[in-house]
Amino acid sequence: MANILARIWRFLHLWLTIFRGRGIRFVIVGLQGAGKSTLLARWPFRELLATTPTLGFNVETGRVGTQSLKTSFIAFDIGGVLDRFRPFWIEYFRNAQGMIFVVDSADIERIDEAREEIMRLVQENVLRDKPILVLANKQDLQGALNATEISDLLGLHSIQNGICSATVKEVSATSRTRSIGIHSVRDGLRWLYREIFSPFLWDFFTTVNMHRLVYDLE
Numbered sequence: 001m002a003n004i005l006a007r008i009w010r011f012l013h014l015w016l017t018i019f020r021g022r023g024i025r026f027v028i029v030g031l032q033g034a035g036k037s038t039l040l041a042r043w044p045f046r047e048l049l050a051t052t053p054t055l056g057f058n059v060e061t062g063r064v065g066t067q068s069l070k071t072s073f074i075a076f077d078i079g080g081v082l083d084r085f086r087p088f089w090i091e092y093f094r095n096a097q098g099m100i101f102v103v104d105s106a107d108i109e110r111i112d113e114a115r116e117e118i119m120r121l122v123q124e125n126v127l128r129d130k131p132i133l134v135l136a137n138k139q140d141l142q143g144a145l146n147a148t149e150i151s152d153l154l155g156l157h158s159i160q161n162g163i164c165s166a167t168v169k170e171v172s173a174t175s176r177t178r179s180i181g182i183h184s185v186r187d188g189l190r191w192l193y194r195e196i197f198s199p200f201l202w203d204f205f206t207t208v209n210m211h212r213l214v215y216d217l218e
Contacts, residue, residue: 027099169184
């Protein structure tokens, strides 16, 4: 019963946030060199608002250009940040509805480090029940791990058992191939929106706003 009430409150809070004009917020993180900034620069529907040095680490803020659903993001590198700057980044996650975690699929030596960081993040109460979209970047490089391998090595199956939902999309910030380029990012965003709203509410929202939302994400 308590779980049902918690979900109802979550949905009500989400809708109040949207109707007040605040929209949806994502936190985009990854280890340094994962290709996060390059990936963001290629999003045709993205507007960078500011890059701000904050006590030793840079924070990017911007908007995803959807007309039917206002969406903003805040992005930063997490390597070495989680311990030293917890009071700052914890607030970013507290005010977000979902997380995008960018991984360098070709840097196999740092996969364990990425796993450690993502596991530390999901232990925070502010991330519980919030969906995680993992973008397996640099798929165009030789030796890059595929989505299944990334999911296994990051331990996403254990995350999905009672903590939150998670999925992996194969992308490449520098590739012109549609299947691993921006189209894959859009597929990931659709999944993220659907998880945030829940399948039922998302289906309702897209039915009401279909002509605008399809235009935004195509």
